Amino acid sequence: MSPISRGFHGRRRASDVDASRVPPGQYVTTDFPVLSAGPTPHTPLENWTFSIKQGGQTAKSWSWQEIRDLPSEDVTADIHCVTKWSKLDTRWRAVSLDTLLAQVEREARYVLAFCDGGYTTNLPLADVTGGRAWLAYGYDGVPLQAEHGGPARLLVPHLYFWKSAKWVRGLELLTADEPGFWERYGYHNYGDPWREQRYAGD
Amino acid sequence: MAGTAVRGRLTWQVATVASAWQETASVRTIEFDIPDWAGHQAGQHVDIRLTADDGYVAERSYSIASAPGEPLQLTVERLEDGEVSPYLTDELRAGDEIEIRGPIGGYFVWDGDEAGPPLLLVAGGSGVVPFRSMLRHRARIGSNVPVRLLYSARSLPDVIYRTELDMPGDSAEVVYTLTRQQPPGWIGHSGRVDAALLAEVAWPGDHMPLAYVCGPTAFVEIVAGELVSLGYPPDRVKTERYGGVGAP
Secondary structure, eight states, X not given: OOOOOTTOOOOOOOTTSOGGGSOTTOEEOSSOOOOOXXXXXXXXXXXXXXXXXXXXXXXXXXXXXXXXXXXXXXXXXXXXXXXXXXXXXXXXXXXXXXXXXXXXXXXXXXXXXXXXXXXXXXXXXXXXXXXXXXXXXXXXTEEOOGGGTTXXXXXXXXXXXXGSOTTEEEEEEXXXXXXXXXXXXXXXXXXXXXXXXXXXXX | OOOOOOOOOOOOEEEEXXXXXXXXXXXXXXXXXXXXXXXXXXXXXXEEEEEOTTSOEEEEEEEBXXXXXXXXXXXXEOOTTOSSHHIIIIIOOTTOEEEEEEEEOSSSXXXXXXTOOOEEEEEEGGGGXXXXXXXXXXXXXXXXXXXXXXXXXXXXXXXXXXXXXXXXXXXXXXXXXXXXXXXXXXXXXXXXXXXXXXXXXXXXXXXXXXXXXXXXXXXXXXXXXXXXXXXXXXXXXXXXXXXXXXXX
């Protein structure tokens, strides 16, 4: 039982916010805060590729133009950052990871996303297939800015947003789970905001 | 990037306010008494949880201001339109209880490695808070690791921990730049941190320094980018941005 914080009343959620869309411990912001562990990388598009690796081999690789030529869709999603902010109805232009993963033979059960700057994050394959995950390169009608992960980032809105890796350059398909960057620093391995899985053990 | 040991489950603990004091007109430090506090590393943060009498709950993250081994202190800046920070700066008083869990974060930390590289700490506004923990830790363990703090504040009265940072007898170098207002006769730096100021203050990249940058997003973007331009390898520049203090 939590003690009552004497004199704390809180600011009730604005009436136009549907409380059922806000996971426990989160608050809604209209800003788009930026969080990352290091400097923002700027890889020229002519050097940019997105790769799917398996067993130490590159199974498939796309250039920037090849990614842009794939069918894309407009995605509207609520996003939830582990640092407590949520942002509702964010609008993205993105390629479904189903489209990319359909082009490789695979036996994996997990993926490890890898990025410019060395960042990684791990996800079950089941969470990045079935229309629940995307490679996003547009935000709110314009190209995705570098500070928000451009030229392209993952978009996996049903998990805490650190799983939506910025500056992503590919996926490694794995048969055994392998913790990524924040997951090794004590953050939750799966990160479901609705079960408030912020840290290891939650 | 080696990870640190994964801890056990982080449970909410009741923290009692031991004392609190103003650092500046809008910034307050609060010291808590937590009976089972397991300790922390310099640079880590905690989550706090407030509960209203009707059960309404708000959670936020705050950087730890005190050194490892000291009682937990948080330094909070009052945000005008904030929901939680005005409560912490204006309402909370000795004897009050809130809930805290942590410590959290294993990346934006300094462990006090005596053989470690020179440190460059670059703070914007209340981004100085985790650096106060690092500097106190360095002093407490008697470390000789060279350290420079470049601290950008709006004006001299907005400088947090000024008495402590100006304390003689500590070999840490502190360089201020005042962005909005300078006192008469100010001979320090003025204006925002830019390439020229960093080139003057930062350890040369070939000394293999370790840089920590903490502040508002735009500040961190500029400083981190300029440090890379100065030859700092990107993986030697650790950043923490707020609007969401703390990692990730």
